Amino acid sequence: MLALLSTPANNIPYLFAAFALAWVIFFGLLYLTARRHVEIENEIRILKDETDRGQANDAK
Numbered sequence: 001m002l003a004l005l006s007t008p009a010n011n012i013p014y015l016f017a018a019f020a021l022a023w024v025i026f027f028g029l030l031y032l033t034a035r036r037h038v039e040i041e042n043e044i045r046i047l048k049d050e051t052d053r054g055q056a057n058d059a060k
Helices: 008-059
Strands: none
Touching: none
16 A cells, blocks of 8 residues: 555656746746846946046046
8 A cells, every 4th residue: 555655656746846846946046136136237337327426526
């Protein structure tokens, strides 16, 4: 009876669930990384603008 419960065919739902969870985690991390990348690009742009303005004021 125990052998029937552990056959590979009976484990397919668990395999699918683990596979799906791995992809959800992967895409979640990809989304968070992309969002953080955009935030960092915006911060760099702001700092560059402030630096350029500061250099322009120093030149006057």
